[in-house]
Amino acid sequence: MNCKTFALRSLVVFCAVVTVLGCSSNSKLPEATIHPSLTSDINDYRYLIGPGDSVNIFVWRNPELSGSFSVRPDGMITTKLIEDIEVTGRTPTQLARELEEKLSVYINNPRVSVTIGGYVGPFSEQVRVIGEATNPKAVNYKENMTLLDLMISVGGITEFASGNNTQLIRTVDGRQEAYRIFIDDLIRDGDISKNVDILPGDIIIIPEAWF
Structure with missing residues (x-):
């Protein structure tokens, strides 16, 4: 095979790959289905059975x-x-x-x-901590869990975290609502007034600080 033929075939293969990728980029994956917890009040928690129990x-x-x-x-x-x-x-x-x-x-x-x-419970009841936590993970919910309990479970936050800009995502009446919480004030300054109740299904997003 001479260089000209090889180059032509390489160009054909490259064009085919670009075409496939272009078609793929136009496809849209379905959004994740929200499975809200049945618990909307910290005083009305009932354990639900889940896979692994x-x-x-x-x-x-x-x-x-x-x-x-x-x-x-x-x-x-x-x-x-x-x-x-x-x-x-x-x-x-x-x-x-x-x-x-x-x-x-x-x-x-x-x-x-x-x-x-076993007490694993369904995924919809787990509390998820992502971002600049020391050990980001999904935590099985326990009755009367608070933000402080959750931070202990994930080992606190990293030195790069912007704790006071943390977002708590909670499903309320079928819609996801975002709330600002103040982790720096809670665990670094000891301001216990910043401790808040956690509900099953909550998502905690801890951003990185901008220096």
Whole structure:
């Protein structure tokens, strides 16, 4: 192959790649679906079952139907009598009542209790900290969690953080709202009045300071 033929073929390949990339850049990925938490008040928190949890089901007088079942990544479990029942996003009490309804087809007047192990919860309940945190990560929500608790979980903020310009993103009535919070005042100056309640599903964005 001479140099002229090689150059021509290289040009054809380059044009083809540019064309494909150009077409790809016009495509738009779908936006992430917002799954708001059911908790909108710090005093009304209820734990919801999520993938990775262990669901312990006790059916009164029916030990053969009782047992411990792991919640699959698709949010479902398969019990000894009921296949593929969705459990994620439900409270243990809600799941117990649903199981009673389904089991009533097979046994008379079933009584079910549900307890949870693992305590992972659904993704919609996790609190996410990104940006200039020492250890950015998603944190499993715990009842009455505050900003100070969250900062302890992620190891505080880096020396490059602009803590007082931090944004808290919260879903309110199906819409994401942004609030300014003051992490520098809280953890560097000890101003406890800047401590705020955290709700399931909150996102904390800590920006880098401009020097």
